[in-house]
Amino acid sequence: MREVPLSLAEYDFVIKALQDNLRLDRRSVYDIRDIKINFLKTRGACIVSIGNTQISAQVSADIVKPKDSRPNEGILKINLELSPMGAQHFEVGKQSDQGVELNRLLEKNLKQSRFLDIETLCIRAGEKVWQIRIDLNVLNYEGNILDCANIAVICAVSHFRLPEVSVTGDQIKIFTPEERNPIPLITIHMPITLSFAFFDQGKYLVVDPTELEEKCMDGKLVIGMNRHREICTMQLSGNMLLLKDQIKRCVDITANKVAKLTEFIQEELNKTTSDLDQNQSVRTSSLADKMSLT
Amino acid sequence: MQDIDINKATQPYEYYLKFIKENCRPDNRRLSDIRPCNVTVNCINTANGSSLVKLGSTNVICGINARLCRPKEDRPNKGYIICNVEVPALCSSKNFKSSSSAQSGGFTQSSVSSASIEQTQAMLTQLMQDIIAESKCLNEEDLCIKEGKLAWILYIDLICLNNDGNVQDACCLAMISALKNLKLYEVDFDEEENKPIVKYPLILKSLVLNNEPVCTSLFALEENILLTDPNKQEEDFMKTFVLICSIDTKKICLIRKLGGFSLKTEQLNLCINRALENGKYLRENVYNKF
Amino acid sequence: MLFDSSNLEAELGCLTKPDGSAKFTINDTVQLCGVYGPGEVKLMKEIAERASVSVVYKPRVGLNTNREKVFEYTLRSILDGIIITSLHPRTAINVIIQEVQNDSNYLACSLNCACLALLDANIPLKYTFASVSCALIENENRIIYFPNAKQEKESLMSGTFVFDSVDKDLISVNTSGVFDQDQFNFILNNARQYAIDKIFPLFNKLINQQYNKN
Numbered sequence: 001m002r003e004v005p006l007s008l009a010e011y012d013f014v015i016k017a018l019q020d021n022l023r024l025d026r027r028s029v030y031d032i033r034d035i036k037i038n039f040l041k042t043r044g045a046c047i048v049s050i051g052n053t054q055i056s057a058q059v060s061a062d063i064v065k066p067k068d069s070r071p072n073e074g075i076l077k078i079n080l081e082l083s084p085m086g087a088q089h090f091e092v093g094k095q096s097d098q099g100v101e102l103n104r105l106l107e108k109n110l111k112q113s114r115f116l117d118i119e120t121l122c123i124r125a126g127e128k129v130w131q132i133r134i135d136l137n138v139l140n141y142e143g144n145i146l147d148c149a150n151i152a153v154i155c156a157v158s159h160f161r162l163p164e165v166s167v168t169g170d171q172i173k174i175f176t177p178e179e180r181n182p183i184p185l186i187t188i189h190m191p192i193t194l195s196f197a198f199f200d201q202g203k204y205l206v207v208d209p210t211e212l213e214e215k216c217m218d219g220k221l222v223i224g225m226n227r228h229r230e231i232c233t234m235q236l237s238g239n240m241l242l243l244k245d246q247i248k249r250c251v252d253i254t255a256n257k258v259a260k261l262t263e264f265i266q267e268e269l270n271k272t273t274s275d276l277d278q279n280q281s282v283r284t285s286s287l288a289d290k291m292s293l294t
Numbered sequence: 295m296q297d298i299d300i301n302k303a304t305q306p307y308e309y310y311l312k313f314i315k316e317n318c319r320p321d322n323r324r325l326s327d328i329r330p331c332n333v334t335v336n337c338i339n340t341a342n343g344s345s346l347v348k349l350g351s352t353n354v355i356c357g358i359n360a361r362l363c364r365p366k367e368d369r370p371n372k373g374y375i376i377c378n379v380e381v382p383a384l385c386s387s388k389n390f391k392s393s394s395s396a397q398s399g400g401f402t403q404s405s406v407s408s409a410s411i412e413q414t415q416a417m418l419t420q421l422m423q424d425i426i427a428e429s430k431c432l433n434e435e436d437l438c439i440k441e442g443k444l445a446w447i448l449y450i451d452l453i454c455l456n457n458d459g460n461v462q463d464a465c466c467l468a469m470i471s472a473l474k475n476l477k478l479y480e481v482d483f484d485e486e487e488n489k490p491i492v493k494y495p496l497i498l499k500s501l502v503l504n505n506e507p508v509c510t511s512l513f514a515l516e517e518n519i520l521l522t523d524p525n526k527q528e529e530d531f532m533k534t535f536v537l538i539c540s541i542d543t544k545k546i547c548l549i550r551k552l553g554g555f556s557l558k559t560e561q562l563n564l565c566i567n568r569a570l571e572n573g574k575y576l577r578e579n580v581y582n583k584f
Numbered sequence: 585m586l587f588d589s590s591n592l593e594a595e596l597g598c599l600t601k602p603d604g605s606a607k608f609t610i611n612d613t614v615q616l617c618g619v620y621g622p623g624e625v626k627l628m629k630e631i632a633e634r635a636s637v638s639v640v641y642k643p644r645v646g647l648n649t650n651r652e653k654v655f656e657y658t659l660r661s662i663l664d665g666i667i668i669t670s671l672h673p674r675t676a677i678n679v680i681i682q683e684v685q686n687d688s689n690y691l692a693c694s695l696n697c698a699c700l701a702l703l704d705a706n707i708p709l710k711y712t713f714a715s716v717s718c719a720l721i722e723n724e725n726r727i728i729y730f731p732n733a734k735q736e737k738e739s740l741m742s743g744t745f746v747f748d749s750v751d752k753d754l755i756s757v758n759t760s761g762v763f764d765q766d767q768f769n770f771i772l773n774n775a776r777q778y779a780i781d782k783i784f785p786l787f788n789k790l791i792n793q794q795y796n797k798n
Contacts (some may be wrong), residue, residue, distance in 0.1 A: 001623040001676065040685050041612055045644075047684070052600045056684060060645040061368070084640055085618035086599055092640055135645050137682055139616065140599045172367050172443065222762040306598050416653035423650075428760050534665075541762065549743070549759045549768065553662030556753035559772065 003089035003181045004214045015218040018204040025051075025210065030253060032147075032194075032208040037155055037268050043182070044160030048152040049244075050208065052142035057152035058135045059160040064173070066122070066129040073133040074121020076104050080149055086138035105134075105146055105235060108189050110153055113232035117186040123165055128172060130162065132185070143210035146222060150193045151265065157185055158269050191232040192261050193224040194254045202240045207253065221247070223254045227262040307531055314519055321350075326568050328510075328523040333467060335475045335484050343476030347468040350525060351458035353385075356468035358476050359449045364492055365442060373445035374566050375426055379409060379418035379452045379465060386457035386526070390573025414461075421462055421550075422452065422469055425539055429507040429519065429547040432473060436501075440483040444490055448476075459525035462537060466509035467580065474581065477503045505541040508573035509548075512536045512565045514555055522568055536562075538569035542577075548569075590730040592786060594696070595793050597703045602680075604705020608672035608697035610730050612687035615694045617701040621677030629676065637677045641694070644683040655691065659698060662746065662756050668708040677707060688733040691744045691758060692717035696783065703791060713755055714783035716775045717744045727774050740769065740787060745775040748782055752776055 014024065018092075021029060033051030044059030063181070066073060082090040082099045090096075110116075121130040134156060136149050161182035164175045174260060197209035197217040206213060219238020225231050231251070236242065301309045313320050323329070329350030338344035340358040365372060426432055437446040450472070452465050463507040482491045511534035513524045524532060534554030540546050546566065551557070557565075591611055599605040602618030622635055629636045639660045641652045659679070667677065679701070681694045695715035702709060719731040719739035728735050736742045741761030748755050754772070763771075 001620060001678070003624075040614070042644075042685055045685065054599065056682065058645050079640070083642055083680065083682065084620075084678060085599070085602060085605075085616070085642075085682055088620045088623060088678075133645065137642055139618075139682060140601050142600065174368060413653055413657045416650040417657055420650045420654045429762070544764045545762050546759075546764065546768065549761045551754065551757045551759055552658060553660075553756055554665040556748050556751065556755045557714075558751075558753050559769065562754065562772070563765065563769065566768065570765075 001088040002190070003087070004215070006212075010212065011216050014212060015087065015199055015204075018199055018206070022210065023206060029205065030207050032257065033210075035152040035264070037151070037265070039155070039159055039268075039272050040114055044156050046152060046159060047139070048148055048155060049140075050144060050148045050151075051210070052140055053144055053148050054139040055145065055148045055152045056137050056139055057149075057156035059156045060133050060135075061160075061162055062131045062133065062166075063123065063174075064131045065127065066125075072119060072122045072129075074118040074129040076111055076116055077116055077131065077133045078110060078136070078153060079134065080106060080145075081138070082141075082145075083137040083139065086141040086229050090138070090141070100202040101150065101237075102146055105193070105222060105233065106149060106153065107149060108235075109193055109233040113189075113191050113224070115154070115191050115232075116157060117188055117189055120186050123172060124167055126204045132157070132160075141211060143212075143214050144195050144208050147193050147195055147208065150191075150224070150262070154187075154190050154192070155265060155269070157280055158187060158265075159272060189226040189230075190262050190265065191224045191226050193222055193233065194256045194257055196221040196223070196250050196253075198238070198240055198242070202242050202246065205246070205250070207257075221250055223250060223252075225254050225258045227259050229255050306527070308321075310527070310531060311515070314515065314521075319521070319528075323523075325519070325521045328463075328572060329525070330578060331467070331498065331576065333471050333583075335471055342478065343472045343474075345468050345471035345475065347464045347471065349460060349464040349467065351456055351532065352460055352464045352525075353455040354452055354461065354464040354468045355455060356450065356452045356465070358472050359451070360476070361447050361449070362439075362480055362481065363445060363447045365445045369413045370442035371438050372434040374447040375434060375437070375450065376447065377419055377422040377426070377450045377452070377469070379415055379422060379454070379510075381418070381454045381457065381461065384433070418452075418462060418465055421537075422450070422465060424548060425466060425507050427508065429505055429539065429541045431470070431503045431505050431507055431541070432501065433504075439481055439490075443488075444481070444483045446478065446574040457526065459527070459529045460511050460523050463509045463511050463523065466507065466539070467576070470503070470506055470508075471581065473501060473503060474506075484541075506577055507539050507541045507547060508537045508576045509537060510569040510572045512538070512568065514557065514561075518555070518561055519525050520561060520564060520568075522572065536565050538566060540570050540573035543570060543574050592730075592782070594700055594786065594790055596700055596790055600678055602701075602705070604701045604703070604707070606697050606700035606704055607684075608693050608700065610689050610693045610696075611732065612685060613689050613693045613717070614684040615690065615697045616682045616684050617694070617697040618680045618682075619678070619698075619701045619705040619707065620680075621705065621707060622672040622675035623678075625676035626673060633673050635667065635672040635675045635677050637663050637667060637669065637679070639663065639698075640680045642676070642680070642682045646685055655694070656671065658756065658758070659695065662695070662713070663698070665701075665755070666709050666713060666748075667702070668710060671708050688736055689717045689730050689744075691715070692730065695744075695746055700787065700790065703787075704794070712749045712784075712787060713746050714749070714779040714787070715744060715746045716783065717778050718742065718771060718775050718778070720761075720763070720771050727771060729775075729778055743771065743775075745772065745779075747776055747779045752780060 035048045038047040047056045084090045163182050164180045198219045219240040222235045224233030332348040334346045339344045342360045343358040346355045347534045477500050480493045480497040484491050514534045535552045537550040539548035593609040598607050604619040607616050634704035639656045692715040709769045718729045719742035741763040743759035748758040
């Protein structure tokens, strides 16, 4: 089906509201919407929502032959699909431009920044390594897929447990979860992205745009950072020019948010390990309950 | 005479119903009859097993190729059986478009039978795979020669050459006939050199099937009249479709019914009885010939 | 003899963007369904006298295989007979099912989920349908409803049955395992009774809750 086009009245309204520092959902310009992380019973599966945008992440592992150029490294595959459930204009089949851009950004932020230690995935150098595959599906699209997908990948990968293997001569034996406890994946750092939307040639900026704001925006700045204030990704796209001070300001805002988000995610992950002991199957928790972001 | 011709072209469904009310069909069959069936085996010399089935005008050819392979780590004592069914553009004028999800036309297409080529092929492939898995006529463990080192992998390819309805029954007949005539040569595994050794002179061994599954397709028109073995025209009219696979005179391994009309229990039992009878008939007259 | 300890839960309207959405849980299997429609249809898929129904099933991991394509075809053939498509000609009704967690029974769970999502989207239906999955244990002559993977493997036969809400006749069936006619009738009648006793009342309760809340 076709996307509902943006009307001029909606565009004018959003811009005028921003001139008075107001947003349609009554947030401040620097506020992120409420983040909820919902871990499922299967290891490595979670549903993350920022406001009404919901994305599901599923992790699975397979044993394959490694790449010739990197014989002792495992393989990490991230695949984000704009599922037709998310919005009526998302189609199955060939990826749209938006889908390609999102996949590329996730790859830059997560794979190239080495958030997962892929050398530990090697079983037998040159012959057998683990391939970790993460499938992301957009369940509901209300703006800002990238940040949501990013958090989903980090949570799912940290939640996942890899089956233990033993190598004896030529044979590789994979142990079932009943025989031996599966082991967690080793993550080095948590690169979290933050999206900024700019309006009116860079005059106004908002953090975490909704779908309407994304349609009205002139350009977008994505900054990926971890809690040690290391920038992992930065991408500026759209029809505008920015000053050095504006970018520096965005970096500071990102550093502030990322520190709080990292804490929140870490807390949730710790709770799931204790949940396993108590045999609770699903857990949902909300960021707004824990802290207030200004 | 001319009136009948006009009726047949402009109102095909009403024309057809006139025959059904008299308890027969335009091609001179009773409601529960299948079309005449003819099977030829060993028609492809280069394959390890093959067969060609003609069910009325529907033609399906099956070729089985056997290769050696090393079983994967998570299933070291099983071989592989891989089915693939193709319904290419040559078999029917409706299959002309090769694009993925085109629904050709919209006039006489029954909602139950309309499917793109990709979906039809996926359905048939999955059906053949399920028939082998559910009936257990061939176990994957039987294909293993040496655990963890050597096993057979059977590639079963079916191609529909002419689609005049009921491809699934024809495919099943073709596959099982080809399997019955499959001949594998004896292979040993040399531990020291770590490779397979074929015994010369070639000792050919045919595969023994545990049972012989036969597929029967039935369909229903309004007033819940049930007919066996649809041809192409009847597939356009059908309101619902039942597929039953029997493995001997009493046992059934698969019942599939797609949407459309709902059927009462008595009608289902009628379908099962017809399927069991049909299975018995085909086993005596077709499978036991070789 | 009946044996039932399954946990059935459902939630309507959990997503904001689709016209209708539902989440259905059977024990540990969770499926999510979203429905868009009736809406604009691509020229290629347009049908002159009725709405064009399309079904997409997204598996939990990996890409679409034959298993998913077969399921999409089965569901579409069921829905084409149930949705009153002649009321909305030249439109498209899209049904998307996402597998969230799969511990067997995925067919029954998805079908029930699709029915609820269609009701939530207010798409005109001839009747609603309920799906029951059960397995027959041979030696003890008892039936387990919504078996898990281990129970299904040890059973003599198992099947997924879909019944309509008016006459409680069989719309669709999919079986596995080897059985004879009497066993099939036994399991069919019990499945029908289960749908009448448990699943249709659950749908009624959910719809009542949804509309009383508003």
